[in-house]
Amino acid sequence: MTIREVAKHAGVSVATVSAVINDNKYVSDELKHKVLQAIKELNYRPNRWAKSLATGKGYTIAYIVPDITNPIFSRITKGIQGVANEKNYSVILCSTNFDSPTRRRYVDWILEMRVDGVVFTGRHGRESLTEITRLQDAAIPVVTALAPSDVTDMDRVLLDDRESSRLAVRFLKESQCQRIAFVGVRQSTTSKERYRGYSDEIADYCPEQVAYGEDFTWDDGYQAAQQLTKNGALFDGVFAASDIMALGVIACLKEHGRDVPEDVQIMGFDNTYAQWSGQGFASMSIPAFEIGVKAAQMLFDRISEIEIPGMQELFMASLAVPRVRPSLNPNLNLNLKE
Amino acid sequence: MTIREVAKHAGVSVATVSAVINDNKYVSDELKHKVLQAIKELNYRPNRWAKSLATGKGYTIAYIVPDITNPIFSRITKGIQGVANEKNYSVILCSTNFDSPTRRRYVDWILEMRVDGVVFTGRHGRESLTEITRLQDAAIPVVTALAPSDVTDMDRVLLDDRESSRLAVRFLKESQCQRIAFVGVRQSTTSKERYRGYSDEIADYCPEQVAYGEDFTWDDGYQAAQQLTKNGALFDGVFAASDIMALGVIACLKEHGRDVPEDVQIMGFDNTYAQWSGQGFASMSIPAFEIGVKAAQMLFDRISEIEIPGMQELFMASLAVPRVRPSLNPNLNLNLKE
DNA sequence: CTGTTAGCGCTTTCAT
DNA sequence: ATGAAAGCGCTAACAG
Numbered sequence: 001m002t003i004r005e006v007a008k009h010a011g012v013s014v015a016t017v018s019a020v021i022n023d024n025k026y027v028s029d030e031l032k033h034k035v036l037q038a039i040k041e042l043n044y045r046p047n048r049w050a051k052s053l054a055t056g057k058g059y060t061i062a063y064i065v066p067d068i069t070n071p072i073f074s075r076i077t078k079g080i081q082g083v084a085n086e087k088n089y090s091v092i093l094c095s096t097n098f099d100s101p102t103r104r105r106y107v108d109w110i111l112e113m114r115v116d117g118v119v120f121t122g123r124h125g126r127e128s129l130t131e132i133t134r135l136q137d138a139a140i141p142v143v144t145a146l147a148p149s150d151v152t153d154m155d156r157v158l159l160d161d162r163e164s165s166r167l168a169v170r171f172l173k174e175s176q177c178q179r180i181a182f183v184g185v186r187q188s189t190t191s192k193e194r195y196r197g198y199s200d201e202i203a204d205y206c207p208e209q210v211a212y213g214e215d216f217t218w219d220d221g222y223q224a225a226q227q228l229t230k231n232g233a234l235f236d237g238v239f240a241a242s243d244i245m246a247l248g249v250i251a252c253l254k255e256h257g258r259d260v261p262e263d264v265q266i267m268g269f270d271n272t273y274a275q276w277s278g279q280g281f282a283s284m285s286i287p288a289f290e291i292g293v294k295a296a297q298m299l300f301d302r303i304s305e306i307e308i309p310g311m312q313e314l315f316m317a318s319l320a321v322p323r324v325r326p327s328l329n330p331n332l333n334l335n336l337k338e
Numbered sequence: 339m340t341i342r343e344v345a346k347h348a349g350v351s352v353a354t355v356s357a358v359i360n361d362n363k364y365v366s367d368e369l370k371h372k373v374l375q376a377i378k379e380l381n382y383r384p385n386r387w388a389k390s391l392a393t394g395k396g397y398t399i400a401y402i403v404p405d406i407t408n409p410i411f412s413r414i415t416k417g418i419q420g421v422a423n424e425k426n427y428s429v430i431l432c433s434t435n436f437d438s439p440t441r442r443r444y445v446d447w448i449l450e451m452r453v454d455g456v457v458f459t460g461r462h463g464r465e466s467l468t469e470i471t472r473l474q475d476a477a478i479p480v481v482t483a484l485a486p487s488d489v490t491d492m493d494r495v496l497l498d499d500r501e502s503s504r505l506a507v508r509f510l511k512e513s514q515c516q517r518i519a520f521v522g523v524r525q526s527t528t529s530k531e532r533y534r535g536y537s538d539e540i541a542d543y544c545p546e547q548v549a550y551g552e553d554f555t556w557d558d559g560y561q562a563a564q565q566l567t568k569n570g571a572l573f574d575g576v577f578a579a580s581d582i583m584a585l586g587v588i589a590c591l592k593e594h595g596r597d598v599p600e601d602v603q604i605m606g607f608d609n610t611y612a613q614w615s616g617q618g619f620a621s622m623s624i625p626a627f628e629i630g631v632k633a634a635q636m637l638f639d640r641i642s643e644i645e646i647p648g649m650q651e652l653f654m655a656s657l658a659v660p661r662v663r664p665s666l667n668p669n670l671n672l673n674l675k676e
Numbered sequence: 677c678t679g680t681t682a683g684c685g686c687t688t689t690c691a692t
Numbered sequence: 693a694t695g696a697a698a699g700c701g702c703t704a705a706c707a708g
Contacts, residue, residue, distance in 0.1 A: 002701055013679040018703060025704095026677065043475075048450045049396070050701035053387040053684045068419075074412045079432050081406075085440070090447055093431040095419050102423070109428055112386045138383075218614055244614060251616050276556055276582060277615045278589050340685055351695040356687060363688095365694065388685030391700050 001044045010038035021046055052114075057091050061299060062110050064131075065121045070097040071272045072123060072288045076145055078120055079292020087300060089116070100127050107131045110140070117141040117299045119292075124149040124189060141302040143311075145295035148189050155302060157294045157313040159286060161190055164317035165197025167268045169239055171319055173205065175189050175265055177237030181209040183224040183249055184241040185216055191241045194269060198239055207267065209233045213245065221248025228255055236264050237240035243283050250279050271320045284317035291315055339382050348376035359384060361513060390452075397427050398490050399455045399637060400448050402441065402469075406433040409610045410626045411459060414483055417630020418457055420484075427454070438465050444470045448478070455479040455637045462487040462527060479640040480650075485634035486527050493640060495632045495651040497624060499528055502655035503535025506605045506622050508579055511543065511658055513603055515575030519547040521587055522560040522579040523554055529579045532607060536577055547571045551583065559586025567594055581606035581621050588617050609658045622655035629653055 004020075007014045012031055019025035027035075038044070052058045058320040063080050065073045077093065082100035084091045091114065103122075110118060111134070118135055122128050124147055135142050138295025143155035158169045172180050182198045184191035195210065202208060211227040221240060225248065228235065238253075246268035250260050258264055266281035268274045273316075274283030294313050301311070341359075345352045350369055357363035358373045365373070376382070390396045398510050403411045415431065422429045430453065432444040441460075448456060449472070456473055460466050462485055470492075473480050481493035510518050520536045522529035531549065540546060549565040551558025559578060563586065566573070576591075578584035584606035588598050594604055604619035606612045612621030632651050639649070 003703095004701080007679095013678055014702080015704080016677090019678085022703085028677070031678080045446075045449045045476075047391075047452065047701050049387050049452065050684090051703075053385075053391055053686090054701080054703045056684075058387065061471075068406070068415055069409065069412045071407065071409065074407050077406055077431070078433060078435075081431070085443070090430055090432075090451075092428055093415070093419070094428075095416060097416075108383075111383045114385065114387065120460070137381075157481040247614050249617055254616070273611070273614065276585050276611065277617070278585055278592070279616055299683095341687095342685080352686080353688080353695055353697095354693090357694090366693065369694080385685050388700090389687080391684090391702090392686045392688085394700075607690085 001042055002043075003046065006035070006038050006042055006044050009042055010034045015169040017211050021075065037293065057116075058114050058116055060092055060113065060115050061089055061117045061119065061296070061303075062092045062094055062106070062113075062115045063119045063121070064094045064096060064106060066096055066098045066123070068072045068093060070285055072146075072270060075288035076119075076121060076292035076295070079289040079294075080296040081292075083293055083296040083300070098123075103127070103131055107134055110135065111138055115140060117143075117303045119295045119299055120144045121146050123147070124317070141299060142300065143289055143295050143298045148193070153310040154271040155311045157291055157298065159291070159315050159317060161193035161317075162197040162200070164284050165194040165239070165269070166201045167317070167319060168269065168282075169198050169201040172237040172239060172265060172267050173201070175237070177235075177265055179209070179235045180237040180239060181211070181228055181233060181235040182239050182241075183211050183213070183221060183228070183245055185220065185245075186214060188216070188241070191216075194239075194241045209235055216245060218244050218248040218251075221245030222252045225247075225249040225252035229253075229254060237267070238264060239267045239269075241269055243270045243277075246281055246283070247273060247277060247279065250281065269317070274322060275320055280322045282321050285308045285320040286317050287315050339380055340485045341382075341384065344373070344376050344380055344382050347380060348372045351465055370376075394452075396452050396454055398430055398451065398453050398454045399427055399457065399634070399641075400430040400432055400444070400451075401446060401457045401459070402432045402434060403459045404434055404436045404461070406431060410484075410608060410624055413626035414457075414459060414630035414633070417627040419630075419633040421631055421634040421638070427638075434460070436461075441465070441469055448473065449476055453478060455481075457637055458482045458635045459484050461485070479637060481640065482635050483629055486531070491648040493636050493649045495590065495629055495636065495653065497629070497653050497655060499531035499655075500535040500538070502622050503532040503577070503607070504539045505655070505657060506607065507536050507539040507622075509620060510575040510577060510603060510605050511539070513575070515573075515603055517544045517547070517573045518575040519549070519566055519571060519573040520577050520579075521549050521551070521559060521566070521583055523558065523583075524550040524552060526554070526579070529554075530577045532577075541652060554580045554583060555573045556582050556586040556589075559583030560590045561586075563587040563590035566581055567591075575605070576602060576607045577607075579607055581611040581615075583607045584619055584621070585611060585615060585617065607655070612660060613658055618660045620657065620659050623658040624655050625653050 003014050003017050007017045017035050019027050020032050096103040132142050145157050184195050211224035212222045240249050246266050261280050268283035269284040271285035274281050298311050341352050341355050345355045355373050357365050358370050434441040470480050483495050522533050549562035551562045576587055578587050584604050599618050606621035609621040609623035612619050636649050
């Protein structure tokens with residue numbers, strides 16, 4: 001079903017059909033009606049490929065993300081989708097599973113597909129940088145979301161992990177914790193930032209007590225707590241770099257006969273589990289959806305014009321206190337709304 | 339950068355360039371080398387639009403899903419991506435937020451983009467059916483994943499909710515529960531199936547005790563448990579239609595002074611939270627990743643040929659027992675691996 | 677106002 | 693073994 005057939009069926013020229021489809025030229029009501037009629041009857045749909053080829057506009061953006069399964073990232077995705085769809089763009093999802101070759105192949109595709117722009121989430125680092133550069137060399141706008149990096153002249157939206165962590169620790173302090181420990185991930189930039197916030201806030205309050213795992217997992221949280229306990233550390237509060245780690249910590253502490261939150265209070269980060277686990281620990285809620293929205297907006301700004309170099313947007317995580325009883329404090333979980 | 343420029347640069351014809359790019363015609367080593375050289379030097383990438391227009395192949399599939407934020411769905415997505423990428427297809431993500439107009443607009447797009455095939459997840463129902471039909475009318479293959487429906491001549495992969503639920507309840511029975519209650523969602527087909535499994539299994543074991551919420555949420559679980567308690571129901575086991583509901587149930591029971599799992603054992607479904615919550619309840623793990631893989635494979639089978647009508651694949655959920663201590667039973671969480 | 681027509685970048689006969 | 697040329701379906705001058 002082509003535009004030509006529609007034209008024939010309606011007894012007009014292809015140009016007229018095109019004009020009514022795109023609504024960008026004056027067409028008499030009569031012809032317009034005929035054309036619309038023909039389109040209905042033939043169940044015609046313009047071919048996007050041809051259109052893109054002719055116009056040079058593809059109306060697609062891509063989202064490169066390490067793991068779509070991560071709730072934070074899937075919420076970002078949702079945010080991106082929302083604004084893209086509003087502008088009649090589609091988004092191609094590129095979940096790389098933290099694998100460089102996969103990431104590279106995606107970038108190849110993106111280049112071939114003449115995608116209009118890319119949102120990028122991922123560990124910062126040399127390899128990511130390479131891909132981003134390839135994109136930019138091809139004049140494809142890129143904005144990074146939650147991808148801390150030293151490259152400063154890049155459009156990006158990030159989370160103020162350090163400052164957010166200070167809020168977290170402050171809450172622990174206000175909850176009467178005297179000695180607060182930190183549980184993080186050794187090689188993670190993100191964890192490092194969260195540690196710095198912890199460190200800032202704890203400076204002249206109590207001695208630092210930290211333990212690390214290799215990854216943001218339950219097991220690593222568990223083991224870090226084990227370590228803490230083994231070292232005979234004294235603490236009545238723990239700030240963990242993620243909720244899932246916090247849960248590992250809690251499990252370990254309970255095995256050691258320490259009650260949560262009676263004996264020791266826990267603070268997580270992410271608010272992916274805290275609110276619902278029933279373990280009564282607080283967490284820092286990441287405005288992931290909003291981050292996705294903002295990233296997409298920046299991308300479209302960049303696509304449509306604008307030569308401003310290095311736009312940047314900084315988000316803060318917000319405190320999410322554990323809900324006690326749903327009926328008693330219905331307002332507590334505002335952060336979970338999307 | 340077009341194929342013509344490459345040809346000029348290499349001193350050959352466009353046909354030759356095309357031939358070496360697609361590796362589908364004999365080209366002398368010498369020319370081949372020249373062409374490759376030129377491609378490198380000019381940093382040339384074939385234009386997908388033009389290629390698709392010329393060949394009629396788009397190498398994209400779409401995944402229509404109600405909410406990418408749902409862990410089960412995002413795992414399905416991951417499965418689909420995996421097999422699609424292997425075949426050099428990209429996948430366009432269409433997260434509809436359970437909104438019909440949005441879904442409709444996505445289908446419009448899909449139609450225009452001449453997508454090769456669609457995987458569909460969603461509530462079954464008239465509206466979904468309409469969209470699926472629109473797709474099929476345009477000769478676009480569709481396979482549904484986790485979208486129970488009465489239409490039998492459709493390619494689909496589903497979960498045997500009923501049988502899986504029997505396994506769940508059986509586990510509760512084997513754990514010495516004498517009286518098992520069910521907590522579900524009133525209008526949900528899925529919940530209905532899970533109830534049937536419960537009912538089957540409980541038939542000549544103990545009286546049925548059921549309570550419903552309106553949705554798969556913590557609050558609805560909490561309230562259903564409330565209801566159960568208020569009715570003075572006697573139970574030492576609860577099978578909840580989802581983990582998040584199970585957590586609501588647990589919270590409620592604890593408020594009523596009943597210990598979990600000492601006084602009453604809980605069984606969830608999904609295994610999205612059970613394993614990690616530290617609340618010591620079991621759950622049924624949905625092989626979501628595998629479901630995605632299978633759905634994509636079926637789709638590609640259908641795309642590439644095959645007139646078999648109504649292929650169908652049935653998956654079972656598997657029991658995931660709560661981990662006690664990571665060090666003690668390292669094999670327990672096999673189900674969580676992806 | 678409407679129609680003709682020359683591309684957009686690539687593939688693919690069909691000659692050579 | 694290689695090249696010339698005719699489309700793929702649509703848009704956008706340009707004529708009329």
